[in-house]
Amino acid sequence: MKLSEAKSRIDELRKELEEHNRKYYVLNQPEITDFQYDILLNELDTLEKKFPEFIIEDSPTIRVGSDITREFVQFEHKYPMLSLGNTYNEDELRDFDARIRKSTTELIEYVCELKFDGASISITYENGALSRAITRGDGTRGDDVTLNVKTIKSIPHSITGKKLPSEFVIRGEIMMPRAVFDRLNEERTAAEIAPFANPRNAAAGTLKLLDPKIVASRSLVCMVYFLLAEELPYDNHYENLKEASEWGFTVPESIRLCRNIDEVLKFISQWDTPRKNLPYDIDGVVIKVNSLKLQKDLGFTAKSPRWAIAYKYKAEEASTRLLSVVFQVGRTGTVTPVANLEPVLLSGSTVKRATLHNADQIALLDLHLNDMVYVEKGGEIIPKIIGVDHSFRNETSKKIVFISNCPECGTPLVKNEGEVNHFCPNYLHCPPQLKGRIEHFISRKAMNIDGLGEETIDLLFSKNLIRNFSDLYDLKAEQLVPLERLGEKSASNIIKSIKKSVDTPYHRVLYALGIRHVGETVAKIISGKFKTIDDLINSDPEQLTGIREIGPKIAASIIAYLIDNENIEIIRRLKLNGIRFSEDTVTKKTGNTLDGKIIVISGVFLKHSRDEYKEMIENNGGKNSSAVSGSTSFILAGDNMGQSKKEKAVELGVPLVSENEFLEIIGEE
Numbered sequence: 001m002k003l004s005e006a007k008s009r010i011d012e013l014r015k016e017l018e019e020h021n022r023k024y025y026v027l028n029q030p031e032i033t034d035f036q037y038d039i040l041l042n043e044l045d046t047l048e049k050k051f052p053e054f055i056i057e058d059s060p061t062i063r064v065g066s067d068i069t070r071e072f073v074q075f076e077h078k079y080p081m082l083s084l085g086n087t088y089n090e091d092e093l094r095d096f097d098a099r100i101r102k103s104t105t106e107l108i109e110y111v112c113e114l115k116f117d118g119a120s121i122s123i124t125y126e127n128g129a130l131s132r133a134i135t136r137g138d139g140t141r142g143d144d145v146t147l148n149v150k151t152i153k154s155i156p157h158s159i160t161g162k163k164l165p166s167e168f169v170i171r172g173e174i175m176m177p178r179a180v181f182d183r184l185n186e187e188r189t190a191a192e193i194a195p196f197a198n199p200r201n202a203a204a205g206t207l208k209l210l211d212p213k214i215v216a217s218r219s220l221v222c223m224v225y226f227l228l229a230e231e232l233p234y235d236n237h238y239e240n241l242k243e244a245s246e247w248g249f250t251v252p253e254s255i256r257l258c259r260n261i262d263e264v265l266k267f268i269s270q271w272d273t274p275r276k277n278l279p280y281d282i283d284g285v286v287i288k289v290n291s292l293k294l295q296k297d298l299g300f301t302a303k304s305p306r307w308a309i310a311y312k313y314k315a316e317e318a319s320t321r322l323l324s325v326v327f328q329v330g331r332t333g334t335v336t337p338v339a340n341l342e343p344v345l346l347s348g349s350t351v352k353r354a355t356l357h358n359a360d361q362i363a364l365l366d367l368h369l370n371d372m373v374y375v376e377k378g379g380e381i382i383p384k385i386i387g388v389d390h391s392f393r394n395e396t397s398k399k400i401v402f403i404s405n406c407p408e409c410g411t412p413l414v415k416n417e418g419e420v421n422h423f424c425p426n427y428l429h430c431p432p433q434l435k436g437r438i439e440h441f442i443s444r445k446a447m448n449i450d451g452l453g454e455e456t457i458d459l460l461f462s463k464n465l466i467r468n469f470s471d472l473y474d475l476k477a478e479q480l481v482p483l484e485r486l487g488e489k490s491a492s493n494i495i496k497s498i499k500k501s502v503d504t505p506y507h508r509v510l511y512a513l514g515i516r517h518v519g520e521t522v523a524k525i526i527s528g529k530f531k532t533i534d535d536l537i538n539s540d541p542e543q544l545t546g547i548r549e550i551g552p553k554i555a556a557s558i559i560a561y562l563i564d565n566e567n568i569e570i571i572r573r574l575k576l577n578g579i580r581f582s583e584d585t586v587t588k589k590t591g592n593t594l595d596g597k598i599i600v601i602s603g604v605f606l607k608h609s610r611d612e613y614k615e616m617i618e619n620n621g622g623k624n625s626s627a628v629s630g631s632t633s634f635i636l637a638g639d640n641m642g643q644s645k646k647e648k649a650v651e652l653g654v655p656l657v658s659e660n661e662f663l664e665i666i667g668e669e
């Protein structure tokens with residue numbers, strides 16, 4: 001590799017790793033797995049060793065990622081909070097052991113601990129009282145989250161004990177039990193808030209909430225793994241942790257004292273299966289030298305202690321043959337390549353298909369038909385192809401190329417600049433897109449038609465009984481009864497439910513039409529300005545863009561929808577069937593405390609749903625808006641409000657109002 005090439009690859013890797021650090025530590029929304037991250041970091045480390053002239057002090061190989069955020073006050077760590085070197089294989093663990101043994105003639109003991117996957121915390125106690133809890137931050141200083149940490153039941157506020165140092169720091173991992181995580185994500189999905197990717201992100205996100213009451217409701221736990229003080233009770237790590245357990249901290253039962261590296265390896269393999277059934281996620285095992293004296297002799301590198309290492313369990317992978325690639329068209333027209341594989345056993349289940357994500361991924365893998373490919377399955381993610389074993393490549397095998405036309409309707413595919421996915425632009429006639437729009441039309445927040453699910457829609461579609469949602473209103477029970485899976489009773493229920501939907505209010509009908517960029521809020525705003533659909537159809541583009549909440553993108557999408565004759569025909573038929581296309585004039589106004597106020601709702605709430613809050617705002621004279629701007633009066637901020645909204649609010653000085661404060665303002669509490 002030439003110097004210039006090395007330099008540019010190093011720069012590229014640093015930039016990429018820094019961005020992944022930000023996504024992981026600040027946004028709590030990682031895009032790649034730890035394993036993929038470690039591969040990139042390893043490449044950078046190798047290059048820096050080969051080209052030491054390019055080593056800089058704040059390279060991701062030297063500095064730890066930072067979780068520092070603006071909302072909290074930062075404090076310095078009395079003892080820097082470092083990271084751990086890690087490995088995925090046995091040989092490197094044996095190397096670690098050999099290095100340690102070379103440095104001493106004394107007998108070595110290792111402590112093995114499970115590596116809990118959460119957010120790390122450093123808690124200081126003075127004279128037995130919890131005085132401050134700080135996140136890792138950048139390793140030197142971190143965010144003060146004391147109030148939040150004090151809500152965690154397994155962390156004592158005050159302790160007594162014979163061997164208690166007058167001041168000490170205890171470190172541990174804050175985690176969200178998987179059961180709590182599942183429940184939280186269900187709530188978030190129902191409230192149309194992006195669910196957390198995994199319990200680690202949920203725990204880290206919760207720790208950074210501004211309302212400790214919500215933190216308390218999330219049942220976090222803390223497992224401690226490190227005790228620091230000027231004078232510690234014992235001269236070894238193991239006994240110090242056992243002592244901390246006496247003081248009331250949660251020290252995992254799984255911790256083991258091992259006399260040599262073989263016992264360590266045994267511990268690792270013993271936990272390989274049971275780890276999957278723990279109530280918490282763990283991603284490996286931490287191996288620490290037990291003697292504090294030896295720890296001190298071994299010391300630290302800039303980033304991690306030389307006396308400890310993390311062994312990480314790798315997502316399981318298998319190799320198998322690629323039989324074919326099919327292209328699937330999703331409900332919104334996005335085309336996803338999917339690989340059909342020779343069935344292979346992977347983490348206890350048979351894998352026959354794997355996602356290939358997009359055209360870039362296929363090109364990156366340089367995939368050919370009949371290739372032997374590596375498949376990986378991590379957690380609940382769909383299996384994916386992570387590499388090709390080129391030694392098995394047959395000279396004559398055909399290269400996989402991304403299709404240029406939609407496999408469902410033949411329309412040439414489109415890829416927008418800056419986007420990774422191809423999509424089919426034929427939204428009016430491409431079957432999966434048509435079905436997707438019908439599914440949206442019948443959904444709970446739109447027309448709320450019960451008894452019709454995805455499968456029934458597929459069935460009706462395949463029997464040519466419906467082509468678009470206006471066809472639903474022409475269906476007769478007699479047509480449904482003979483269909484597979486549908487009996488007389490469910491057929492008549494479906495018809496009843498369709499009939500009932502004609503009473504759906506105008507703004508929800510507007511939302512149900514599925515006009516791109518017209519969500520519930522925009523639909524409500526439009527229904528307020530254009531009292532009938534004809535007013536909307538006959539409006540000038542200027543009238544639309546004149547509405548403060550409607551930008552050019554939304555306006556263009558509404559106009560494009562309404563100049564399409566096929567859409568107008570659908571609307572005409574819906575009208576004939578009695579669907580409401582005008583606003584009722586009954587108002588439910590209950591107060592005027594919010595007159596003239598423009599309010600943005602963000603986050604999850606405890607006492608009412610987001611929809612209920614939207615309604616309360618309107619009933620009290622306020623207006624809902626989805627974007628934070630200079631004219632936003634305040635943000636009704638729930639738990640976990642979006643990062644970008646938060647940043648914007650700080651920048652523009654828009655106040656945040658909590659759920660309780662809001663209820664007080666409108667006189668509900």
Ligand code: IVH
Pocket residue numbers: 082083084113114115116117118119120121136172173225226286305308310
């Ligand atoms: S010891 C200097 N022990 O892993 C000692 N860390 O990759 C550093 N972690 O920041 C930490 N379980 O958040 C240690 N049993 C354990 C751990 C553990 C999880 C986390 C911790 C640390 C990170 C390092």
